[in-house]
Amino acid sequence: MKIFIIDDDNLSLFLTENLLAFVDATHEIKTFLSGTAALELLQTNGKAAVPxxxxxxxxxxxxxxxDFLEALAPLEPSISERYRIYILTSSLNASDTAKSKEYALVSGLIHKPLKLEDVKILVSQ
Incomplete structure (x- = not known):
């Protein structure tokens, strides 16, 4: 399974990556410190880059x-069946939850820190 983690916080990247690897070491995990870097990879490498x-x-x-979700919107018809996006946030703002439901590409919103139970459920789907 190919997984992208997009987060500007190195500690969050480290924790999420290691939790995913703990659940299944066969995952191919790529981390990005910005949405721009991940978007560039998706746009330039086409289907080979799709997680x-x-x-x-x-x-x-x-x-x-x-902004990342808005930038993906034009690609939605060709990518919506290919992968799931989960928003990871430390925000408890109810408006973030409501706004995430406006994006068809978003499969869910998870509050940080990511928990082992969350990872097991998401990866098994």
Whole structure:
């Protein structure tokens, strides 16, 4: 399974990556410190770069999670069946939960820190 983790916080990247590897060491995990870097890879490498799951932080500089989702919108018809996006956030703001439901590409919103039970459920789907 190919997984992208997009988060500007190195500690969050480390924890999420290691939790995923703990559940199944066969995962191919790529980490990105910005949505821009992940988007470039998706746009330039086409189908070869498409992951099964994207874990996306909302609050990042330059391109936040919402901007990343907007940038993916034109690609939605060709990618919506290919992968699932889960928003990872430390925000408890109810408006973030409501806004995440406006994006067909978003499969769910998970509050940080990611838990072992969450990973097991998401990866098994």
């Amino acid at each position: 099964d799951i994207i874990f996306l932080d909302l609050n990042m500089p330059v391109m936040d999670g919402w």
